[in-house]
Amino acid sequence: xxxxxIQSPRKAxxxxxxxxxxxxxxxxxxxxxxxxxxxxxxQAERRVGEVIANARAALPALSDxxxxxxxxxxxxxxLAEAVTGADYVQESVSxxxxxxxxxLAEIQAAxxxxxxxxxxxxxxxxxxxxxxxxxxxxxxxxxxxxxLLPLVELVPSAATPPDEVAQVQALxxxxxxxxxxxxxxxxxxxxxxxxxxxxxxxxxxxHDGIATTEEIDDVIRFSFGLRWAQMGLFETYRIAGGEAGxxxxxxxxxxxxxxxxxxxxxxxxxxxxxxxxxxxxxDAQSGHHSIRDLERIRDDNLVAxxxxxxxxxxxxxxxxxxxxQLLAERDVQNATQHVANETELVVLPSWIDYNGHMTExxxxxxxxxxxxxxxxxxxxxxxxxxxxxxxxxxETHLRHLAEARAGDRITGRVQVLGHDDKRLHLWIxxxxxxxxxxxxxxxxxxxxxxxxxxxxxxxxxxASVLAQLAARAASDAARPRPAAAGRHVGxxxxxxxxxxxx
Ligand SMILES: NC(=O)C1=CN([C@@H]2O[C@H](COP(=O)(O)OP(=O)(O)OC[C@H]3O[C@@H](n4cnc5c(N)ncnc54)[C@H](O)[C@@H]3O)[C@@H](O)[C@H]2O)C=CC1
Ligand SMILES: C[N+](C)(C)CC(=O)CC(=O)[O-]
Numbered sequence: 187x188x189x190x191x192i193q194s195p196r197k198a199x200x201x202x203x204x205x206x207x208x209x210x211x212x213x214x215x216x217x218x219x220x221x222x223x224x225x226x227x228x229q230a231e232r233r234v235g236e237v238i239a240n241a242r243a244a245l246p247a248l249s250d251x252x253x254x255x256x257x258x259x260x261x262x263x264x265l266a267e268a269v270t271g272a273d274y275v276q277e278s279v280s281x282x283x284x285x286x287x288x289x290l291a292e293i294q295a296a297x298x299x300x301x302x303x304x305x306x307x308x309x310x311x312x313x314x315x316x317x318x319x320x321x322x323x324x325x326x327x328x329x330x331x332x333x334l335l336p337l338v339e340l341v342p343s344a345a346t347p348p349d350e351v352a353q354v355q356a357l358x359x360x361x362x363x364x365x366x367x368x369x370x371x372x373x374x375x376x377x378x379x380x381x382x383x384x385x386x387x388x389x390x391x392x393h394d395g396i397a398t399t400e401e402i403d404d405v406i407r408f409s410f411g412l413r414w415a416q417m418g419l420f421e422t423y424r425i426a427g428g429e430a431g432x433x434x435x436x437x438x439x440x441x442x443x444x445x446x447x448x449x450x451x452x453x454x455x456x457x458x459x460x461x462x463x464x465x466x467x468x469d470a471q472s473g474h475h476s477i478r479d480l481e482r483i484r485d486d487n488l489v490a491x492x493x494x495x496x497x498x499x500x501x502x503x504x505x506x507x508x509x510x511q512l513l514a515e516r517d518v519q520n521a522t523q524h525v526a527n528e529t530e531l532v533v534l535p536s537w538i539d540y541n542g543h544m545t546e547x548x549x550x551x552x553x554x555x556x557x558x559x560x561x562x563x564x565x566x567x568x569x570x571x572x573x574x575x576x577x578x579x580x581e582t583h584l585r586h587l588a589e590a591r592a593g594d595r596i597t598g599r600v601q602v603l604g605h606d607d608k609r610l611h612l613w614i615x616x617x618x619x620x621x622x623x624x625x626x627x628x629x630x631x632x633x634x635x636x637x638x639x640x641x642x643x644x645x646x647x648x649a650s651v652l653a654q655l656a657a658r659a660a661s662d663a664a665r666p667r668p669a670a671a672g673r674h675v676g677x678x679x680x681x682x683x684x685x686x687x688x
Contacts, residue, residue, distance in 0.1 A: 246593025
C-alpha cells in the first residue's frame with residue numbers, strides 16, 4: 187500500500203493554542219494540512235507541541251490506509267501572520283464574547299478565509315455582531331480530544347451562504363471529521379445542552395451528599411456511557427422498550443419526567459464550598475495521575491473503542507472507514523505522481539506485533555512493494571505479467587536495522603547491483619525520514635529470475651524490459667556499491683559452530 191499524496195498542501199490558521207486549539211492543530215497537521223498557530227501566551231508552543239505528540243501517538247493507529255504526509259507546523263508571532271494565506275481559520279480563544287469579537291475582527295482585517303469558531307455556547311449570530319463579513323463566521327464546535335473524536339457541530343446563521351456551508355463540510359470531512367449541520371442556532375448547540383443538563387444533575391448529587399465524583403463517574407463508565415458510545419440515547423431506549431419498542435418505552439417512563447426525577451434547570455448554589463468539595467473529591471479520585479497521563483490513558487482507550495467500532499463498521503467506526511475510503515481514492519488518483527524509484531509506505535496498525543513495532547514479515551512486504559514499483563518502472567509491471575512473464579524472487583537476505591512504529595512513514599529505494607537477460611540482482615533500502623535526516627530501518631538483497639509463467643521456467647526478459655533495465659543499471663553503477671552487499675547471516679561476528687558440525 188502506498189502512502190496517499192495530497193495534491194497541494196492547504197493551510198489552516200489556528201487562533202488560540204489551548205486545549206482545543208492544540209487539538210485542531212493536530213487534526214489538520216496529521217491530515218496533511220500546513221498549520222500556523224497564533225497564541226500570545228509564551229507557554230502555548232510547548233502546550234500545542236504536547237497535544238500534537240499525543241495525537242501522533244494515537245491518530246495513526248486509527249487509519250488502515252495510512253494518513254497523508256504531515257503538513258508543516260509554524261507558530262506565528264502575530265495573528266495577521268498566522269491567517270495570511272490560510273484557506274481556513276479556526277478560532278479557539280477563551281470563551282468570552284468580547285474577546286472573540288476582537289479576535290474575529292482582527293482575523294477579518296487580514297484574511298477572507300472562512301472562520302469556524304470553537305465556541306461551546308455562543309450562537310453564530312452573536313459572534314457575527316459588528317463583523318466586516320458576517321457570513322464567513324460560523325460555529326464549528328468540536329469535542330475534546332479534537333484529533334480523535336469525529337463530531338463537529340457546524341452552526342451557520344442565516345447570514346452564511348449555503349455553498350459556504352457545503353464547502354466547510356467537505357473540508358471537515360477531508361480531515362476525518364463528521365460535520366453535523368445544526369438546523370437552528372441555539373445557545374450551546376446540541377452536545378453541550380445535553381452535557382450541561384447531565385453536569386448540573388451531577389453537581390446536585392455531589393452538593394446533596396448523594397454521591398462522590400468517583401461514584402458518579404463509575405455509574406457512567408460502567409453502564410450507560412458504554413451504551414452511548416455505540417448507540418446514543420434514542421436507539422438505546424428503543425431497545426429498552428422491548429419488543430413493543432419506543433412507544434412502550436415512552437408510555438412507561440414518560441410520567442417520570444413530570445415527577446420529576448431530575449432537578450432540570452435549577453443550578454446548585456455555585457459556592458466556594460461546592461467547588462472545594464468537587465475539586466478535593468476529584469483529587470482523591472484521579473490526583474495520582476498527571477493530566478498528560480490521563481490524556482494518554484483516555485486516548486489509548488478511545489483508540490481501542492474506535493477500532494472495535496471500525497471493525498463492526500458501526501457508529502463512529504463508520505466515519506473512520508469512510509475517511510479511509512476517501513484517503514484510498516485519493517491515493518489511486520495520485521498514484522501517477524509517485525517518484526519512479528521511490529516507494530512511500532505508511533506503517534499501519536495491523537502491521538504491529540506483540541512487541542509494539544512493525545512485525546518482521548512487513549519488512550519483506552515493504553521491500554516487495556518497492557521492487558514491484560521498480561519492476562513497473564522498467565516495463566515489467568502488471569501488464570507484462572498479464573502477458574505471461576514476470577520476475578520471481580529466488581533469494582532474499584533481509585537485515586533489520588531499526589524499529590518502525592504505527593504511523594511511521596517508510597521510503598523504499600532500489601539499486602541495481604547486476605543483471606543479465608534472466609537474472610536481476612537488487613539492493614533495496616528502507617528508510618524512515620525524520621526531522622534529523624533518514625534512518626535506514628532495513629536492507630534487502632534479492633536475486634530475481636525472469637520466468638515464462640505458463641511454462642514455469644526461466645527465460646530471457648523481453649527486449650524492451652532489458653533495454654530499460656540496462657539504462658537503469660548504468661545510472662545505478664555511478665552509485666557506491668552498498669558495503670553490506672553480499673553479506674551472509676553471521677558474517678559480522680561468526681558464532682562458534684556446534685560440536686561435531688561438518
Ligand atoms: N475545553 C473544552 O473541553 C472545549 C472547549 N471548547 C471551546 O474552545 C475554545 C477554547 O477553549 P479551551 O481550548 O478549552 O481554552 P484554553 O484556556 O485551554 O485556551 C484558550 C487559549 O486562547 C488563548 N488566547 C487568549 N486570547 C487570545 C488572543 N487574543 N489571540 C490568540 N489566542 C488567545 C489563550 O492564551 C489560551 O491558550 C472556547 O471557545 C471553548 O468554549 C470547545 C469544545 C471543548
Ligand atoms: C465543557 N465544555 C462545555 C467546554 C465541553 C465542550 O464544549 C465539548 C466537550 O468536549 O465535551
